[in-house]
Amino acid sequence: MIKKNILFDFLTQLMVIWGITMLSLCFFCIFFGESAKGYSSIFALGSKGISVATSIQFFCLTVILTSLGTLFFTDLLIKELNIAVRSVCMFACIVFSIGIFAYVFQWFPVNQVKPWIMFFICFFIYASISVMVSVLKEKSDNKKMHEALERLKGEDFHE
Numbered sequence: 001m002i003k004k005n006i007l008f009d010f011l012t013q014l015m016v017i018w019g020i021t022m023l024s025l026c027f028f029c030i031f032f033g034e035s036a037k038g039y040s041s042i043f044a045l046g047s048k049g050i051s052v053a054t055s056i057q058f059f060c061l062t063v064i065l066t067s068l069g070t071l072f073f074t075d076l077l078i079k080e081l082n083i084a085v086r087s088v089c090m091f092a093c094i095v096f097s098i099g100i101f102a103y104v105f106q107w108f109p110v111n112q113v114k115p116w117i118m119f120f121i122c123f124f125i126y127a128s129i130s131v132m133v134s135v136l137k138e139k140s141d142n143k144k145m146h147e148a149l150e151r152l153k154g155e156d157f158h159e
Helices: 006-036 051-073 083-104 113-152
Strands: none
Touching: 006 051, 051 083, 083 113
């Protein structure tokens, strides 16, 4: 069965991404908060946590990132691009969006190399995990569909 509940899927993905982001930021605050306190607005409270302003900034960014995912991976607007091109375009837009937020909200000094290296390491790790989870989910869904098709083929349809 093909789902067409885009709004529910969007909201679910939004909350999952934001939740993972907030949990990650909490751990980063515990481990790096005090040393990054004067370096980044994200860690303004040091190891005590994340400010409401930072939480809202990340929520707004998550809305943008989830919208990009919906734009690039549903056929609402883009129908002719293959999956590889869609992925590259989406990841480029994500990096661009994060760069804008980092600059505007002073998440880290955007004119320094070290914060960008750390960002790309984190981004690569989280993107890799996301891709692996997506592939596993797709394989699981395909297996379920194949099994259901085999059951239907095996059934006798007499009325």
